[in-house]
Amino acid sequence: MTLSTPASGWTKMTPSHLAANTSNPIRKIVDNIKMPANSTKELIRLSLGDPTVFGNLKAPEVLSEAIVANVRSVQYNGYIHSAGTEAARAAIATAYGHPETHPLTKDDIIIASGGSGALDIAITGLLNPGDNLLLPKPAFSLYQVICDAHKIETRYYDLLPERNWEADLTQMASLIDGRTRAILVNNPSNPCGSVYTKAHLQAILAVADAHHVPIIADEIYGDMTFGDSVFYPMASLTTTVPVVSCSGLAKQFAIPGWRVGWIAVHDRNNVLADIRDAYFKLSTLILGANSLVQSAIPAILTPAKGSAEEKSLAAFKKEYYSILEQNATFTLNALRKIRGLKVVVPQGAMYVMCGIDTTILKDITDDFDFTQKLLSEESVLVLPGQCFGMNNYFRVVFSAPQDKLGEAYDRIATFCARHSA
Numbered sequence: 001m002t003l004s005t006p007a008s009g010w011t012k013m014t015p016s017h018l019a020a021n022t023s024n025p026i027r028k029i030v031d032n033i034k035m036p037a038n039s040t041k042e043l044i045r046l047s048l049g050d051p052t053v054f055g056n057l058k059a060p061e062v063l064s065e066a067i068v069a070n071v072r073s074v075q076y077n078g079y080i081h082s083a084g085t086e087a088a089r090a091a092i093a094t095a096y097g098h099p100e101t102h103p104l105t106k107d108d109i110i111i112a113s114g115g116s117g118a119l120d121i122a123i124t125g126l127l128n129p130g131d132n133l134l135l136p137k138p139a140f141s142l143y144q145v146i147c148d149a150h151k152i153e154t155r156y157y158d159l160l161p162e163r164n165w166e167a168d169l170t171q172m173a174s175l176i177d178g179r180t181r182a183i184l185v186n187n188p189s190n191p192c193g194s195v196y197t198k199a200h201l202q203a204i205l206a207v208a209d210a211h212h213v214p215i216i217a218d219e220i221y222g223d224m225t226f227g228d229s230v231f232y233p234m235a236s237l238t239t240t241v242p243v244v245s246c247s248g249l250a251k252q253f254a255i256p257g258w259r260v261g262w263i264a265v266h267d268r269n270n271v272l273a274d275i276r277d278a279y280f281k282l283s284t285l286i287l288g289a290n291s292l293v294q295s296a297i298p299a300i301l302t303p304a305k306g307s308a309e310e311k312s313l314a315a316f317k318k319e320y321y322s323i324l325e326q327n328a329t330f331t332l333n334a335l336r337k338i339r340g341l342k343v344v345v346p347q348g349a350m351y352v353m354c355g356i357d358t359t360i361l362k363d364i365t366d367d368f369d370f371t372q373k374l375l376s377e378e379s380v381l382v383l384p385g386q387c388f389g390m391n392n393y394f395r396v397v398f399s400a401p402q403d404k405l406g407e408a409y410d411r412i413a414t415f416c417a418r419h420s421a
Contacts, residue, residue: 018149021151036379039376043379044379049397051256052256060300063299067292067293070292079291083283089111092104094301094302095301095302097266098236102236103268118247118248119246122279123216129150130152130179131153132181134176136167137158137389139186139191140190140191157172157183167185172207176211182244188222188347188348190221191388194347195348201234205234205238214244215244219233220261225348226328235266240268244272244275245264248261253300259293328346330406335412340360340361356370359421368384370384378414380408
């Protein structure tokens, strides 16, 4: 397309403030990475948090069969309620609530276009321009993207690698002021692969309770945990702090492209009544998430007790999580042997963060330099920690088959040896 000067009488138009304020820090960094031009090595991408990239992890058969049956029924091709069908919202409430510890009804659930859409509604329905949101550092970059686009101030509390990425609670509390509207907690974590203990989650809730600040809990990775690590929904640990939990189908069912997520409003004391109404209003902006995918939610979240479907889903989950756990162990054992790297033990999700010792890696200036040179020399793509606000770290996604992971880690070892002092 050839650009020309506007016709007489016309002036060049400027974009909206919303568009001008929207910029993804990952894109800024990744777009400046130069792909290898003439490499003889196969490119191995360990950069994208998508379990489907290599084809080794597939959606459960029950889900696929439900989708096929529902397509053929021709009952789910039309418009639905903007916040989701009643059947889907009821199934989510049943699966993700508990009558004693964290009760939910369908009226507490707002279905959105993916977990990202849920986060957008959760944040923008609660915060106004000039308000501030406390975010973890390192963090999934979308939180900042949403806030910047809507002129919401972001304040970052540190996650401590020496404590398996637990939050610095003293610092967190020091960031709170009269315009702090929420604390966002991501557990299990992207990019860290950490899983918080019950005691640490309770300590975060104590900070929130003391300052009367609600929690936005990004729990998209749910119970994808390894070893002795246990996932505790934040809402199950408090009767006083309102918790807006965001989750979805993407990661736990290996279908990120199907774009169905949700908000669950846990509010025992009616603090968020108006906020809940606001979330339903915001769902009307895009008139709802995918109707076909929603139609399969009851089948996979609330299968009949003792049914073949329930057993099949349990077997899928066991195999899927087992593969990720084996890959986590394989990744830890391989990378921790490499001089110049420091690996923080992964406890869940599909990620690990590796520190870079630039005193050992003699001609590596920082994490961007590391990832660019690794890509250029060894055709292995990982994301620099700067994408998540953490310098001199890089993130590895370990959902690939182990033979691909092994080859990539051998190349990283060779690379680090080549650049070691």
